Amino acid sequence: MRDTGNPVTNGRIYDAQGVDELIFLDIQATDSSRGLLYETIGKTAEQVFMPFCVGGGVRSVDDIRNLLRAGADKVAINTAAVENPGLISQGAEVFGRQCIVASIDFRRVGDQALVFTHGGKRATGLDVLSHAVCMAELGAGEILLTSIDRDGTMEGYDLEITRRVSNAVDIPVIASGGPGTLQHLVDAVEEGGASAVAVGSLFHFTDQSPIKARSFMATAGVPVRMQV
């Protein structure tokens, strides 16, 4: 794991660069990190005027409410969506489905793609496709689909699984995990069928920026927001 600095500062820079959305995941969420997370969200929401999705350790409707009160617009639910799928439908009922993002981490195991929880550490045995369909049926408004195998590798998204999931559901799928070039972003949309692409390392560790990404994707024929 590499430290990429203060999340609030990073958020402000991305806002200035016209990023379309910010996703914060507290990947080591613990009860004791909760207070700090709320504080970080609050500071970020004060300075960043763009959609803001937050996840990590969300277990209950109260957790969702607290994150929204702190300044999040959407809440990503991962482990709890496997252990207690009813939380997805409860969340959608109370806050609207646009608010509930099913965050799905998967790994290739033999010829299968299986869902992992607890920050990618625990195998569930669930097939990624059937889990995604279940999330959409329960009322998730989006799927954040992360390939654990690819995450941080910069080798490109898992296009095959992204395509299979985006074909199987009618809610937007955000491809996550693995982009190392701007062409990888285009591939996720064109070959993977993703509605949006999530980027971490590519912007943190290379000289690529959201502005270059937007222009590259537009040139490749992907519909992106141009005036920012």
Place this chain on the structure above:
Amino acid sequence: MAERIILPGVGAFGTCISQLRASGLIPALEKAVLVERKPLLGICVGMQLLADRGLEDGVHDGLGWISGEVRALQPEGLRIPHVGWNDVQASGLPGPLSWLQGEQAFYFTHSYQFVPAAASVIAAVCDYGGPVVAAVQRANIFATQFHPEKSQQMGLRILEEFLRWSP
């Protein structure tokens, strides 16, 4: 006393309207908006609540301040919810959007749309598998389906214009 009122919204229609009723604020809001004519900005579900009724998870009465109905989006071949940045075109009503020339992108996230009874209240539209109402306006009431507070510079401009607006 508030000079201007913002009715924001994250949530499902039924939950929002019942919580607003339970809060006991509706009589005060009616007085401020309908009698004293203070400018009101509705955002997202806050715009939808202005309608006569909402059809999300059952039928719920809305505030009825701008006549119309909130129905499910059913764009052929497109995904629901409508999430992301989409181009908006103003209809030319004088008001918080009158500066908006051509098309500008704003951030949307919704599964239901406001279908007004009268086209004259439509302040802006976007295209999502067909025209979708992006903003409505009547007298001192202005509301957007998109989120100006999440639409970076262009969105902040709308908030500024709303604060300056004297309907």
